[in-house]
Every structure is written in C-alpha cells, then in structure tokens.
Amino acid sequence: MSGKALIILVLGFSVIFLVVGYFWGDLATRSTENHVSYYKTTIAHNIAVSGANIGLQKVIADSQWTSNISNRPFEHGYMSVSLTTLGPPQRTLTSIGAFWGDTAIVKVKLMRDQTSLAKYAWFIPSVSTGSVTQRPWITGDTVWGGFHSNQFLVVDGRPVYFGKVTTLKGIKDMGSGSDPQFLGGYAEGIKVTWTSSMHYPDYASIAGAGSSFSKDLWLKFDAFGNVTYRVGSKNNAGQDSTKYGAPTTVPVSTLAPNGVIYVNKANVYLSGTLKGQVTIVAEGSSGSGGPGNVYLEGDMVYNTKAMIPNGEGGYMVNPASLDADGKPLDMMGIIATNDIVVSTSGNLGGYENNVVDHDIQIDAAIFCNSGGFRVDGLGHSPADVPLGLIYLQGSMTAGKEEIVADFSGNTLIDGYNRHVVFDSRLAIGPPQWFPYLTYYRVVSWLE
Amino acid sequence: MGTAVIIDILGSMVIGGILLLILFQMNDNATQNTYNFSGELAVQQNLVTTVEVLEYDFRKIGYCEDPQALPNPEENAILLADTNRIRFLTDVMEPPYNNPHGDGTLDIIEYRLGPATELSGTQNPNDKILYRIVNGVSKGVNLGITEFKIKYFMDKSNGKGGTTLGEIKPASWPIIYTPGTPTGITALEIDIKVENTAAYDAGQNPYRSAFWRQIRLSSRNIKR
Numbered sequence: 001m002s003g004k005a006l007i008i009l010v011l012g013f014s015v016i017f018l019v020v021g022y023f024w025g026d027l028a029t030r031s032t033e034n035h036v037s038y039y040k041t042t043i044a045h046n047i048a049v050s051g052a053n054i055g056l057q058k059v060i061a062d063s064q065w066t067s068n069i070s071n072r073p074f075e076h077g078y079m080s081v082s083l084t085t086l087g088p089p090q091r092t093l094t095s096i097g098a099f100w101g102d103t104a105i106v107k108v109k110l111m112r113d114q115t116s117l118a119k120y121a122w123f124i125p126s127v128s129t130g131s132v133t134q135r136p137w138i139t140g141d142t143v144w145g146g147f148h149s150n151q152f153l154v155v156d157g158r159p160v161y162f163g164k165v166t167t168l169k170g171i172k173d174m175g176s177g178s179d180p181q182f183l184g185g186y187a188e189g190i191k192v193t194w195t196s197s198m199h200y201p202d203y204a205s206i207a208g209a210g211s212s213f214s215k216d217l218w219l220k221f222d223a224f225g226n227v228t229y230r231v232g233s234k235n236n237a238g239q240d241s242t243k244y245g246a247p248t249t250v251p252v253s254t255l256a257p258n259g260v261i262y263v264n265k266a267n268v269y270l271s272g273t274l275k276g277q278v279t280i281v282a283e284g285s286s287g288s289g290g291p292g293n294v295y296l297e298g299d300m301v302y303n304t305k306a307m308i309p310n311g312e313g314g315y316m317v318n319p320a321s322l323d324a325d326g327k328p329l330d331m332m333g334i335i336a337t338n339d340i341v342v343s344t345s346g347n348l349g350g351y352e353n354n355v356v357d358h359d360i361q362i363d364a365a366i367f368c369n370s371g372g373f374r375v376d377g378l379g380h381s382p383a384d385v386p387l388g389l390i391y392l393q394g395s396m397t398a399g400k401e402e403i404v405a406d407f408s409g410n411t412l413i414d415g416y417n418r419h420v421v422f423d424s425r426l427a428i429g430p431p432q433w434f435p436y437l438t439y440y441r442v443v444s445w446l447e
Numbered sequence: 448m449g450t451a452v453i454i455d456i457l458g459s460m461v462i463g464g465i466l467l468l469i470l471f472q473m474n475d476n477a478t479q480n481t482y483n484f485s486g487e488l489a490v491q492q493n494l495v496t497t498v499e500v501l502e503y504d505f506r507k508i509g510y511c512e513d514p515q516a517l518p519n520p521e522e523n524a525i526l527l528a529d530t531n532r533i534r535f536l537t538d539v540m541e542p543p544y545n546n547p548h549g550d551g552t553l554d555i556i557e558y559r560l561g562p563a564t565e566l567s568g569t570q571n572p573n574d575k576i577l578y579r580i581v582n583g584v585s586k587g588v589n590l591g592i593t594e595f596k597i598k599y600f601m602d603k604s605n606g607k608g609g610t611t612l613g614e615i616k617p618a619s620w621p622i623i624y625t626p627g628t629p630t631g632i633t634a635l636e637i638d639i640k641v642e643n644t645a646a647y648d649a650g651q652n653p654y655r656s657a658f659w660r661q662i663r664l665s666s667r668n669i670k671r
Contacts, residue, residue: 443514
C-alpha cells in the first residue's frame, strides 16, 4: 500500500471518528442538558415555594403586611413576593423563584377569616416570669383536644395527649427519658400569633349599666337558671364574706340580659351550676396583684354535662347538652385581664370546696389576657398538699402559663394534676362575646 | 508474474479482508453505541417529561381556581388510592383556555398504569401505558414506563424528633374515600421507571432505563 493510500485511509477514519464522536458528544450534551433543565426547574420551584412560605409567615403574623421581597438572593437564585392590595377579603400572594434563567411561580389565595380563641383544649401563648421548667406536664396529666404552646412543651414523666399537639420550640424533657404520649400527632416549629390580630370586645358597653360592677362580686349559680350575687360593700372585699352586701337571687338572663356580667377594676368570686349562657368578665390593669381576676370558689359546672365518655376511652358531645337546633344549652365564658385562680382559702367556699373536698370541676371556655391559670397560695398551707385533679371541660387560653402544682422530680407534692377535655361544641360556636382573631387563611395553593 | 505476485495478491486480500472485518465491526459498534446513547437520551427525556406532568398534576391535588368549589380539600380531594393508581379532585384548563391553571370547575383526574399485555407489539415486554384520565376521558401514552408506584403517608409524629410521617398500609388496596371523610394523606412517594421500548440486539443487551423517585410530594391543598 502506497504512502498516499495510507494517508487517505488515516484521514478517512479520522473524519469518521470525528463525525461519530461529535454526534455521540452531542447526545451526551443533550442528555446532560435534559437533567440540568429539570434541576433548574426544580430549584426555581423550590425558591418560589420558599418565597411563598416566607410571605405567608409574614402576612399571617401581620395581616397588614405588604411585601418588601423583591429579587432577594436565595439559594443562588432570586425570589420575589408580591401581595394584592389590602381591603378585599381575598388576597393573592404570588411568589416567583428564578434560577439560572428558569422561573417558577407559586400563587396562594388567602381569605380573611375569624377564629375564636376558644379553639384549643389548652393554649400556652407564653410563660410567666421564672423558669419555664417550673411548669411541666407530668404523669397523670391528660388532655383531650388540641394543644399548642408558643414555647416549649415541658414534660416530666408520661402525660397523655389525645389531640394534636403543636409547639414552637419543641419538647423539653425535665426528667430522664420522659415518654409523653402524643396519640393525636405532634408537630413543632409552629407559632400562633394572637396579640396583634385579636379582637377584644368593649365589654363595659356590651354589658350595660345593669350588668356592670366596680367592686368585688361574689357569684353563685344554681341549676334552675338563677344566680345569687353579692357585691362587696367596700373596696377589696376579697375572700371575706363579711365584707359583702346582702345576697340577691335573680335569673341569669335578668342579671345579664346581653349575656355578659362585667366587673371593672375588681375581682369575681365564682362557683355553682350554670343553666343557660353567660360570659363573666373581670377587667383591671394588668400586672401581678392587680384587680381583674376570677377566683373559683368551688366547682363551676354546667347543668348538663357537655362532654361524656364515648365508651372507647374518649369523649363525645352529650346530645342532651344541645337544643333541638343543635346549639349548646349551657355555655360559660370566663375572661380576666389577669389570673383565673383556684381559691384555697377564705370563707367564700374555696377552702371547703377545693382543699377539704379534693378536685375541682370547671366547665367553661377560659381566657386570661395578661395573666394565667393558677392555684392560690400554692406551696403554703393549706395548699401544700396534693389536691387531686382539675377537671376542665372547655378550653384554656392563658396569656401566661402559670403553676398549678409543685413537683419533686415528676412526683406531684402539692396542687393539682390536670384532666382537660376540649368542649367540642366550642368548635361550632364560642361563648357569647368571646375574643377572636382576624387572620388570613390559605384557601388555595397553586404551584 | 510469478509466485511472488500471487502471494502479494493473496496477502492484500487477507489484509483487506481483515480491514473490512474491522470496518464492519466498527460500524456495528458505532451503530450499537449510537442506538444506546440515543436510547439513553430518549429514556431520560421521556422520564423528565412524565415527571414534569405528574408533578404539576399531583401538586394541584385539591386545587381549584374557585376555592369555594372545594372548601375542604384535605377531606375531599383524594377519591381513590392504590399502589399504581390514584384518583383525585383538581382543576384543569378547559376551552377556551383563558386561565392556564383552571377554570374554577372541579375536575377529576385519575392516573393508572395499564397491563403489559396492552403493549405486546413493542419489543420490550415490560413497558406499559400510563393513563391520564380526565373526567372519564382516557388518554394513554407509551413513554416506555415499566413501573409506576405510589405510597401514601400520614402524620405519625410521636414527639421525638420533629414531624414524622407514617406509611399508610391498609389491609387491602385500593382505598376508596367517601367525600367528607378525612383521608389523612399528607404526602405521596412516587416511583417511576422508564425503559426503551426497543433495544439494539435486545437478546444480548439490556434495555436502557432510568428511575425517578419523588420521596415526599405534598400538595399544600391537602396539608394545611
């Protein structure tokens, strides 16, 4: 074979290899481009979803929020979030994620809505001064219904939660190997913002002059729809029965024609059996020791129990607690600027009913704006011994989580265990004039 | 012309023959490689195309342009759950196509994988048709899908280590949900495997394949 033929042969093969190599290289490039394209789309989508979550967190915390997120660098891409104008009940949040030339859009429709604060069996927006660890839920504590803490959920032992439990900061175990039972599920990292969007009614105006008091008020309800009330004959009558005027007994609807009994800059001392519906309000300047407290001088229950055992270890709405239209017969709201206190002293009934006779039963939706739910004189005689159980059927929203028991390890040495059952009727309708929140809720999510 | 010339000619023929055989083998290898590379690309493109459509549809489970038409999607959106079949409520674009995301009227989409016998005409014995059925109108496409599996998950947090999911494992499939009954489903795991419908010298070479798993796909409309 001559040299010329060899050159042609080599050149020919080289051309063939070049063409085929180029074609194979192109296939490989296109294959890579295919992956890269999907990767870019996925990252852009993730950025858009993150932008939507960030925007939603802002607008749910502050319903007046207007977006300031525009081309914000995020995960090597950019996010922009916009929100339609305030005013209409429906707003649309649009989040655009951009990553290396690819964009993805997430659109979330929000609807302005209201929700009662009586929606959890137990809601801890905050804790009082002092260590959060003073307030553990321990063996023997049981909660049926939703539970939320904007703090830790502090546990020691084996408390049982039958409803969904959510927390902002997670679980703090005060023991070694506590084993809380979350039978309805658990999630953390969730914050319920309540103060900025809360609607707190003008109770003085709603109650009117005939239902408003400016001195301590002692109320005892009976099962016939009446209430006996005594007004303090002087300021700060407190738990001394001699400092109250003569008792007056009237139908609940007479004392509270608008459904509210209102006490301003004083305290309410409460017990009995309610037949009907009423909301008790005690207002005063916020702060420890100030007025605006409600003292429970004994059991405060409904004439017809709201929740009854369902035969399977849980609770169900008592059909007898509803009228023919399915609305609650008996319903109480207890609202205090400061504390709701389980009374353990004085001669209004607290000592006999709550200390001598262990346990206390409370049927009500409770809301403390600045204070919390606590036991009077805990750790001091006579409240320096185990007092049994707090049977709460209703809901608890206390601005601060307070103390109802003292512990040695996870052993209760004084105060109460808690047995809380959410009154499911509250999910349909809260007590009259109960505080509520305005918020935007997600009604549709497109991505 | 003598013996030497004959030897030269025979030698040339042998060498030429060897070169020709090499050329044929090279051509065969080049064809096979081209087929495999092209098949690989086609498989990956088919996979991405399928995945993009699936992701778009599945993320819209429980979505409706008019939210009032489906106020509680977590209770109503999934109608049927099976290991290779799902039926759910959503909103798809309809004529006159004014809104690319939906027309505000609820639609029902069902995805299901057909049997392998439907595609007996293809060389690959395992490929199946993936059906996308919108409001009862079935549209199937053969992209070489050989596997389409769905797992369903619900919240099973136990309070130790954040939010966790638990797989739903009923005694028997499918689960048919009654509207108004919470399904509990908050996330899906989706497996898809795509293979070439034909392969070069299929008896000797495997079908090119690509596998994709969406570990946790969650439509926000069913998880609020």
